[in-house]
Amino acid sequence: MALVLEAVAVQHPQAREGAPAALQDLSLHIRPGEHVAVIGPSGAGKTSLLHALACALAPTHGRLLLDGQDPWTLSPSALRELRARLFLAPQTPPLPPRQRVVTAVLAARLPRMSLWASLASLVRPIGAPDAHAALERFDLGDKLWERVDRLSGGERQRVGLARALLSPAALWLIDEPLSALDPTRASQALRSITDAATERGVTLVASLHQVDLALSSFPRILGLRDGRLAFDLPAAEVDPERLARLYASFEHELQGAGLPASPDGPPVRTVIHC
């Protein structure tokens, strides 16, 4: 799916009077099948951007086009149809606690299922082998019939990611997918998502706090700060100085993220001036 933002601003409906817009003057083009990581300090607007792309937040200024269509000018049925082609994985996946993992993963197919098929699948899951294959990619094959409330936070987050693999969407929007995972699991889970997106030709936009993983796993990086685009660059051009500027006054977030490894030599050091 192709994404175009033209001078987009977004204000949260619940924002207090006079609060700065969550996104301001954002212009971007993302080609079908591209993989893009969004980085930036807390409050930069990463989640707001993903929600705007998911048609959950309407621009207050400017224009968003998804495959050439402005979602906010579509009829309700055409908007529903478009939303069925988008998959948003929030940081905390909304998994009903008493549901079985198999049902939670297969729920990703609901947008394309008839009402009767979706009701029937609650009683007897249709497509359990597909759910199992998706879970295997996140090392969770043995949890297929487990109840969601018996999973750890990290396992739930990986179940949320496995859902993407079952979804019929052409655009995956993944918000902080690794926050509950240890470094090894985080890099495995990210690899599973990027590999699956490549296999399916899906456009992938992911917000990440782990800057090192963003730089090593995504070819294109958007740096957001205060709701504005600080840079839009190939990963190889995101140097330590740029990162230091992006995270100025939020250095602890960058230091916690680790440092990018240089392919030809020792790790690149980021020097933060306090």
Ligand SMILES: Nc1ncnc2c1ncn2[C@@H]1O[C@H](COP(=O)(O)OP(=O)(O)OP(=O)(O)O)[C@@H](O)[C@H]1O
């Ligand atoms: N529901 C909301 N109501 C009002 N303002 C909001 C809401 N959600 C976010 N904001 C504001 O929008 C701005 C951008 O927030 P957003 O959550 O998009 O940032 P973020 O980069 O995802 O942050 P984090 O890394 O901490 O998740 C912030 O100033 C935030 O306070």
